[in-house]
Amino acid sequence: MKLARIPKPLRSPQVRVTLAGDLNAALESYARYYEHVHGDAVDSKALIPEILSAFLQADREFQSWSRSGAPSQQRHAPTPPSNNGSTKAQP
Numbered sequence: 001m002k003l004a005r006i007p008k009p010l011r012s013p014q015v016r017v018t019l020a021g022d023l024n025a026a027l028e029s030y031a032r033y034y035e036h037v038h039g040d041a042v043d044s045k046a047l048i049p050e051i052l053s054a055f056l057q058a059d060r061e062f063q064s065w066s067r068s069g070a071p072s073q074q075r076h077a078p079t080p081p082s083n084n085g086s087t088k089a090q091p
Contacts, residue, residue: 017048 019027030051031044056062
């Protein structure tokens with residue numbers, strides 16, 4: 001068949017986040033800046049996926065890692081805190 005398999009779109013999950021007050025203020029300010037530049041008002045919440053997408057696309061190290069066949073489902077255990085070479089147990 002000459003037609004390649006049509007990829008199934010990934011589902012779009014709803015993600016709930018809590019922003020620190022200063023980050024929320026910056027996001028609202030960015031929405032006003034967007035309106036100033038483009039002439040269209042935009043809800044600050046609508047900017048979050050766009051900003052995240054732009055950030056991920058601009059991160060060259062992430063793009064390189066992603067293209068290298070990075071494991072998509074494997075998660076690494078957190079690295080234990082360093083004891084700075086000490087073998088003495090902490091109380």
